[in-house]
Amino acid sequence: MNKKKHKPQWHRLDHAAKIYPVASNRSDTKVFRFACQLFEPIDQTALENALYKTLDEYPMFRSVIKRGFFWYYLESSRLEPTVREEYAQPCREMFDRNEKRLLYEVTYYRKRINLEVYHALTDGAGALLFFRTLIMYYLHNKHEELKNVPVQLDYGASATEKLDDSFNRYFDKSKVDELQKKKRPKSVYTFKGLRLSGYRLRIIEGTMPFKELHDRAHEYHTTITIFLTALIICAINDEMTLKDIKKPVVIKVPVDLRSYFSSLTARNFFGLMNITYDFNCKSGRLEDVIGYVAEVFKSELTKEQLSLRMNSLEALEQNAFLRSMPLVIKDFFMKIGYNISNSKSTFTISNVGNIKMPEAFRQYIDMFDVFLSTDKQQACVCSYGGKLRISFATPFVNTQLQKNFFRRLSNMGVDITVETNPIAED
Numbered sequence: 001m002n003k004k005k006h007k008p009q010w011h012r013l014d015h016a017a018k019i020y021p022v023a024s025n026r027s028d029t030k031v032f033r034f035a036c037q038l039f040e041p042i043d044q045t046a047l048e049n050a051l052y053k054t055l056d057e058y059p060m061f062r063s064v065i066k067r068g069f070f071w072y073y074l075e076s077s078r079l080e081p082t083v084r085e086e087y088a089q090p091c092r093e094m095f096d097r098n099e100k101r102l103l104y105e106v107t108y109y110r111k112r113i114n115l116e117v118y119h120a121l122t123d124g125a126g127a128l129l130f131f132r133t134l135i136m137y138y139l140h141n142k143h144e145e146l147k148n149v150p151v152q153l154d155y156g157a158s159a160t161e162k163l164d165d166s167f168n169r170y171f172d173k174s175k176v177d178e179l180q181k182k183k184r185p186k187s188v189y190t191f192k193g194l195r196l197s198g199y200r201l202r203i204i205e206g207t208m209p210f211k212e213l214h215d216r217a218h219e220y221h222t223t224i225t226i227f228l229t230a231l232i233i234c235a236i237n238d239e240m241t242l243k244d245i246k247k248p249v250v251i252k253v254p255v256d257l258r259s260y261f262s263s264l265t266a267r268n269f270f271g272l273m274n275i276t277y278d279f280n281c282k283s284g285r286l287e288d289v290i291g292y293v294a295e296v297f298k299s300e301l302t303k304e305q306l307s308l309r310m311n312s313l314e315a316l317e318q319n320a321f322l323r324s325m326p327l328v329i330k331d332f333f334m335k336i337g338y339n340i341s342n343s344k345s346t347f348t349i350s351n352v353g354n355i356k357m358p359e360a361f362r363q364y365i366d367m368f369d370v371f372l373s374t375d376k377q378q379a380c381v382c383s384y385g386g387k388l389r390i391s392f393a394t395p396f397v398n399t400q401l402q403k404n405f406f407r408r409l410s411n412m413g414v415d416i417t418v419e420t421n422p423i424a425e426d
Helices: 016-023 044-057 124-142 173-178 210-219 224-237 286-300 303-318 327-342 400-411
Strands: 010-012 031-038 063-067 072-076 083-085 104-109 112-118 202-209 249-256 270-277 347-354 365-372 378-384 387-394 417-420
Touching: 016 327, 031 124, 044 083, 044 104, 044 124, 112 124, 124 249, 124 347, 202 210, 202 365, 202 400, 210 224, 210 387, 224 249, 224 270, 224 286, 224 347, 224 378, 224 400, 270 286, 270 303, 286 303, 347 365, 365 378, 365 387, 387 400
Parallel strands: 083 104, 249 347, 347 378
Antiparallel strands: 010 072, 031 112, 031 365, 063 072, 104 112, 202 387, 202 417, 249 270, 378 387
């Protein structure tokens, strides 16, 4: 009997995804990891079964990246994923221009399940939808008492909505020229120093009671995200020399655009907000930093401002001349543009917020975790079940920044448990 021939489906990369095949390399793989710590050891067979069920709901996770004449694009494949015990350093390379690969991987270690995803496939919000579904199917397989509990999230997107390119859908050409270009600093403070060999990444994670951190932020009449951002700015200042202070600190904060525009896409749909703090002309007091960061959040996190920024970037994709340029030329100029933009930031902090799971599954889950590859310094924040976890990723040997940050929190009375991944001595 002749088998029906598989006809691949393809989709152009969304606006945010297009830079990743150009910018990713061994020092910054553009891979992020979600992890879930359970109260029981992981069963590999049950996890494999859960993965295949999850793929039925998110078939775009079977995609590979192909190189066209004008753009990279996602193409469906028949590649089968494997589940294995954790075997490599976090956020290893997943994209290879010369090899057809799936853009994610599921591994486990003792009681922990890991999902690592190449950023061109989706963003943190999209990956978290996939991961939460995977965890539910796994627990459904393992526990008889959950057999009659439906595996269902508060997410009713159709297959078409999950694949929506929301950048393109919300593009409004008439708004492109409205963006008031802000003057960017010519030079910013960046970290320098000895890097870990072998492109390794050190992960330093702090776990603390959510309520304690919320109470500290409330004392300063602000939110947890603003409080942590300001605290990181102050921790950076603790390390700056008098010469360094002449350069401003620029913090990048990813923004989930689904919170401002109606979208159920499981693909990338986020923007970046820059916070520029100049210690040369501003106080380094925490109260003042919090006040300044709060002002930036208030002015920048509006639908109007996000729309203007999103449309100005999407306009480049719609430019007829650029669209007709061969990919090899696009790659060259996009890489230059990315390197210039990357040099204009000091640190990135991303808060994915409180991770929710249906009531029936909560008793089996201890905590969630998230972090991202970087060739600079960055931190990711998430909370679950009354615990907040902030994970720093750094390629540098020196970890004084993280010590400064956790020391400041500890001095405020926050009870913190700090862990780090083992780094083999050279």
